[in-house]
Amino acid sequence: MLDAEAVVLAGHGSRREKSNEQVRTLAAGLEGRLGFPVTAGFIELAEPSIPEAIESVAPSVSDVTVIPLSLFAASHVKADVPLVVNEARTEHTDVNVHNGRHLGVHPAIVELLDDRAAAVEAELNVDREDDDVVVVLCARGSSDPDSNGDVHKLARLLYEGRAFADVEAAFIGVTEPLLEPALHTVAKRRPDAVVVLPYMLGDGVLTERIRETTATFDDEYRYAEAACGDPLGTDDRLLTVLADRFEEARTGDVSMSCDTCKYKVELDGFEGEAGGARAMLRAMTHQAAHADRSDIDEEPHVHDAPDKHVTVCTNRTCADAGAATVLERLRQAVRDRGIDARITRSSCLDRCGDGPNVAVYPDNVWYGGVAPEDVDRIASSLERDRIVSELVDQTL
Template identity: 35%
Template sequence: MNSPLLVVGHGTQSEAGVADFGRFVERLARRMDGTPVTGGFIELSRPPLTEAVAALYADGHRHVAAVPLVLVGAGHGKGDIPGAMAREIVRHPGLSYAYGRPLGPHPALLALLEERLEAVLPDDGDRSGGGTAVLLVGRGSTDPDANAEVHKVARLFWEGRGAGGPSQGHGLSAVEPAFISLARPSVPEGLERLRRLGAERIVVLPYFLFSGVLPDRVVAESREWAASHPDLDVRYAEVIGDCDGLADLVVERYAEALRGDIRMNCDTCVYRIAMPGFEDRVGAPQTPHHHPDDPSGHGHGHGHHHDPEHGPEQGRGHGHGHLHAR
């Protein structure tokens, strides 16, 4: 039998986000005909990861490829999900797993962002007129490596699409990053920066996979700012969403994991390198989140800042999950 694909999400308080995740797992199952595919969350929503693993184990599978459904290598992908998988190893004797790397940055994601941008721009052939700019909004993290990656994605998206660039793209005047939680610039700060740079049309482009509390907040904060600037044309793109392009990327990460080709970036990871201002995080132990449907019934006890959608962003351990996979 092929090793199953286990898609691991963080979880969301949004029913729409849970439904997006479920539809996406079903899409992957159709895409990978003959390979078992299932998914679960580490907290906040059903189905819990432990049920997904238990079902695979009951079906006789002893090795799985776990792909974290995250865009950047922040605490969830580096510590929480590997910690949860380590707990499942203890619960299921003989079980082992290969761990995939985060989805981004990847050209496929840039192409999907391009599609979301296209959908909200005018269809009159005038894509560069009016100083069109993009605000790429990420989740935000206390992990500087994760925040830097959002900046990298913004730059990669702008390259070739900027005014006077080599491609026949939109001729965007600027692509600036912003964050909805835990990091700056905030959404209003990012919008104000683009206004001062001369943008007359701004597309708010969420760097999120599915619907959720935070993507909704991105739109709400953007609309509030736009209401105070009626002279600007502010538009709102959709999240990446359940689509074939995203499914192809997850399948690619699945294949990489089974080959042992993970290529994780450890050079700027605060859990391995004493980055200035984050020295206390080096070598911190892993602690999995508590899921309300997990039979253990124990909380994670991080005791740090909790985001209403994604939980704590400090105090989680990390040893690079792929090195702990067995």
């Protein structure tokens, strides 16, 4: 008899096994809470992949729910995970595959952050009721304004109803305000204490940078005590959030952050990024570049990009027209010819019915109606830095 349900907890994946074990620990905790199988899968850098995790449970269940273990909805949540879910629905037609929501903004997380702040206050021997305590909530930072906006929202929710002098949002990279200048700005208020909370799931490279920046600030400003708290870890309150996300997905009440997504609506300063194809391309190029990441202990996001990046749409209409064969033949042709190109699959390139669609970057050339027998010509064009003019659907 089939189990009614299974969940795949979709983590990012890391070269640090400790980070991957955290995902597995949360998966085991969620399984205990829900009472049916929960397995971990990873977007990159760790095994099993999300498709492999789905494959491991699909034969024995009627419903699989994929829940992203992501703090905010940036490109992985908006593009990578939905792509995997769509593919799984095509491959496992007898299983209902549901797409869950990321952790996001949740009362249990605000409560957890409050406890993390209280632990630092105890360490510094200060009391928010009697002392001027400022909290700086430091997140990773994203190129997605929707994701960054949620950090500010969490900071405000942590401030409301509590006796902190203030709660500020800051970032360790990508966007502003960066942590170091944010701390210097906070120092002008002459607080009694500064509590820095890393808004991270685990103890990785970025969390350590937050600690180091906080320690440097503490040394430079003798009149203000400063210390850094712990990341979210595997606290049981995360299981509460994940259980809620499961219930949302299974009742069809998953609210993806689309109303303020820069890929779907025009936002001031991001007008050129609207369009589903750009969202998917950005996700794919980022995902593919991680394969060439340098030593994570030195610089976690240095990428060594190939000369060419070729994406093949494997969404439903393109898949039905033979996109999977085109994808695999292109990969083989590139390997055989020793071409410096990366071949990856994509979701919808917004040219449904005109596929299989193949996009070549940085040439900005899109091919349409590509058949398996066209692969050799495309591979040759990559090798000679040319285009196959009769296959061109459009150029950007």
